[in-house]
Amino acid sequence: MAFSPLIKQLIEALQCLPGIGPKSAQRMALHLLERDRKGAERIVASLATALSEVGHCRSCRTLTELDYCSICADPKREKSILCVVESPADMLAIEQAGGYRGHYFILQGHLSPIDGIGPEEIGVDDLLAQLQQRAVEEMILATNPTVEGEATAHFIAQQAIALGVKVTRIAHGVPVGGELEYVDGGTLLHAFAGRKQMGLGE
Amino acid sequence: MAFSPLIKQLIEALQCLPGIGPKSAQRMALHLLERDRKGAERIVASLATALSEVGHCRSCRTLTELDYCSICADPKREKSILCVVESPADMLAIEQAGGYRGHYFILQGHLSPIDGIGPEEIGVDDLLAQLQQRAVEEMILATNPTVEGEATAHFIAQQAIALGVKVTRIAHGVPVGGELEYVDGGTLLHAFAGRKQMGLGE
Structure with a gap:
């Protein structure tokens, strides 16, 4: 189906979002225009403000x-x-x-x-x-x-x-809470190379 | 961690998108501001235009x-x-x-x-x-x-x-390509009630 040009443009623009493909972008565009114009206005306003105001911390650069x-x-x-x-x-x-x-x-x-x-x-x-x-x-x-x-x-x-x-x-090793069976070889090698001696009461 | 107020606002606004929770919204906000400001500008422009221009078809209301x-x-x-x-x-x-x-x-x-x-x-x-x-x-x-x-x-x-x-x-029945085993009872009842006689060569 042919979306009208402006809706097509919006769907394409929404694909700039990380993890959003054509299907999700289409769903978002229709949702915003059909059911949540207030929400869409909030996105426009807050994103525009953030783009013009947000920069980097002078010290840590976040x-x-x-x-x-x-x-x-x-x-x-x-x-x-x-x-x-x-x-x-x-x-x-x-x-x-x-x-x-x-x-x-x-x-x-x-x-x-x-x-x-x-x-x-x-x-x-x-x-x-x-x-x-x-x-x-x-x-x-x-x-x-x-x-x-x-x-x-x-x-x-x-x-x-x-x-x-x-x-x-930072240490490389097996993730806490994971199962050894599913840890990749590179991580296991690092975990062995970085092993630490245990003391009493540990 | 405390995000700055404008980033917090943006993360909240992005949660208006369907299927987007706090985690994904946060990821989107950081991605747009840190790595894709051009894309963010496109979203602002196309969403603002769509909001002001897109209405409903006079006939079918799409x-x-x-x-x-x-x-x-x-x-x-x-x-x-x-x-x-x-x-x-x-x-x-x-x-x-x-x-x-x-x-x-x-x-x-x-x-x-x-x-x-x-x-x-x-x-x-x-x-x-x-x-x-x-x-x-x-x-x-x-x-x-x-x-x-x-x-x-x-x-x-x-x-x-x-x-x-x-x-x-429109007919209710078992979806094409699905397996009967996983179809819910209500759908199966509809499929039986709506059964059709088959002719030769069908």
């Missing part, structure tokens, strides 16, 4: 419309520990897990020389400048456990160590 | 920015057959199945007296007016096979029959 995000502005957070992640979503996952009380630095993704994405594009120069300016006792590299994430972690580690900063990498 | 939709404006479609559905999405499903060459009438949902939705709210008066004005040989009721859809079909059928229109209801 998304925020403020100069400094709520974590960087929180005096109770430990300034001397810096956790480096690839995206605001990763920072969010760590925050939701609880337990971490330090600061963050959010890269704009990972190194990908094939796509022309080098250290400057993801903000490594800014990170290194911060390491030189503030007293960071430990930098925790929490980039993704992918080939690109590992390469990015390795690259940053070398630069930071040269500056005299203590650098750590 | 969504379109034109006075008459492409089906109503198509001289090759059979004007004397009218298929009544509950939403533009239902019309689309029938069009994608192919085979139907008549016109449509799109109700604004189904009768739901508890929610104060009576015949006028879903456009039954407009449908009956059309039946009196144009020569409809057959009206096919293709409302959903739900309690409300059946009640709506029954109500419309009574009014249309009183106007001397031939009214049919």
Whole structure:
């Protein structure tokens, strides 16, 4: 069936959303126009405002419309520990897990020389400048456990160590609550290589 | 973690989309702001335009920015057959199945007296007016096979029959390609009640 041009355009635009294909986009477009115009207006207004107002935190570079995000502005957070992640979503996952009380630095993704994405594009120069300016006792590299994430972690580690900063990498191993049977070989190898001696009462 | 107010608002607004909960909305908001601002601008522009321009076809009441939709404006479609559905999405499903060459009438949902939705709210008066004005040989009721859809079909059928229109209801039975084992009892009863004698060569 031929949708009218404006509806077709809307369906195509909605496919910019992550995980949304033509079928879901069509369902969304019809739903918004037929049943929830108020909701559609809210999306237009809040998305337009966010696009014009939301930028990056001056310190950690996460998304925020403020100069400094709520974590960087929180005096109770430990300034001397810096956790480096690839995206605001990763920072969010760590925050939701609880337990971490330090600061963050959010890269704009990972190194990908094939796509022309080098250290400057993801903000490594800014990170290194911060390491030189503030007293960071430990930098925790929490980039993704992918080939690109590992390469990015390795690259940053070398630069930071040269500056005299203590650098750590989050542990790789079997996920908590999973079953060993379903864990992939690479993870198992990491889990064995990273094994720790147990003491009494553990 | 505390998102900044504008990002929070955006995440809440995106939950107006059908099938999108807090987690997916959060993922969408971060993706649009961090990785696809061009796409976000397209969504804002096309949704705003659609909201202001898209209304209903004057004849079948489907969504379109034109006075008459492409089906109503198509001289090759059979004007004397009218298929009544509950939403533009239902019309689309029938069009994608192919085979139907008549016109449509799109109700604004189904009768739901508890929610104060009576015949006028879903456009039954407009449908009956059309039946009196144009020569409809057959009206096919293709409302959903739900309690409300059946009640709506029954109500419309009574009014249309009183106007001397031939009214049919789409068949209820076992879905093509499914396995009998997994078909619910109500559908099986309908399938038995609606059984047809087979001839040679069928």
